[in-house]
Amino acid sequence: MxxxxxxxxxxxxxxxxxxxxxxxxxxxxxxxxxxxxxxxxxxxxxxxxxxxxxxxxxxxxxxxxxxxxxxxxxxxxxxxKSVKFLLIMLGSASMARRQILTEMGYEFSVMTADIDEKCIRKEKPEDLVIALAEAKADAIISRLKGTDQSEEDAHTTLLITADTVVVHEGVIREKPSTKEEARNFIKGYSGGQAAVVGSVLVTNLKTGKRKGGWAIAEVYFHDIPDEVIDSLIEDGVTLNVAGGLMLEHPLTLRFVEAVVGTSDTVMGLPKELTEKLIREAL
Structure with missing residues (x-):
């Protein structure tokens, strides 16, 4: 070895x-x-x-x-004392989450949950992101049980699901449904502040044990020019992320004044929390 x-x-x-x-x-x-x-x-x-x-x-x-x-x-x-094989499945279509998990040193397979997130409502953002991560895990586990899986999937040890929302002026924002909604979201951030709340849920597929948690980060923005907002909207990426906020996008990053918390929380998978939950779920 x-x-x-x-x-x-x-x-x-x-x-x-x-x-x-x-x-x-x-x-x-x-x-x-x-x-x-x-x-x-x-x-x-x-x-x-x-x-x-x-x-x-x-x-x-x-x-x-x-x-x-x-x-x-x-x-x-x-x-x-014992060497354990840790085979991970990431239950997310997010490229940012894939990037972060790769940076953490893990290899993994990917399966998406494809749930209707709008059907799950909670008043508190932390309750919402936990509930959504649980629903994603339930959907993926149901698919794993109901279909013939490859040998690789059958031996997966841990399933990681996550969800992220943005809170702006007390209102929870998920993925914008239209370009106009995305434009309004980003205009609202200009010269202001938004909070990003992200959950992580690790499910041990062998034992059924689940460990979940959430993290929060605050993002402070400089004024964002209208032409930059237009470019972000035309790029199309804003429709695929919570609150239309893609921190790592070059056009967005230029106008970020400060992040209180970790950038990986804003991107959708807080590393420290994920590592902690992986250890607890084993």
Missing amino acids: EGKLICTWAEEEGKSGRGLAVSVFLGEKYNGWPLSFAIKEREFELKAFLITIGASSLRKPNVQQGRNVIPGKSQKIILL
Whole structure:
């Protein structure tokens, strides 16, 4: 088993002392599948695989086999008690979400839910995005059960669904239904502020366990000229995103004064929340 290991880690204080929370992705494939796993352990003798992590800074990890190692002052040893295959399905047609999940180091398949989102209504934006993510997951799981799936889909471990809305002046905005509505949305942002509320739901298809949550970011805008708004509308992208707001679009990005929160929340898949929910759903 060979491959490039990408590790993120954080020290945690607890009643039993300080430990490490580590998320690991093996970039190459093992038996045709990407290998990912999440662990939270203390110090053990090495029985299978281990990761060596610098105590003061993250170094390029080593992967070793079949040796007993006692942690020294300059390193900490984390035992992988069991290696789990993490096969992910993203339940979204969003190119931004695909891009973010790829940046996080995961390989995944894609299946869209194709639900009528307008049939689901909630007063609070956070309740709405959670309900929509749950409905998308339910629809995809129903399709997986009701049709003959390929071997790849049949062995998928986690399903990730998400939803995003924009809140402007107390009004929840979803995808605009017309170019005129999109134009009004963007004009409203000019020189003002909007909040983006995004949910993530991770469903373990093996156990049925579900973990969900939501994140919020605020976007502050400079004045947006009418000709820029016209160009955005003609481009057509505004009809495919919540509130007509595509932060990563070059025409939009020029007029963003500040983002309070994370840009990946605005784009539709908050990375930190997604990683947390993946660990919890395993």
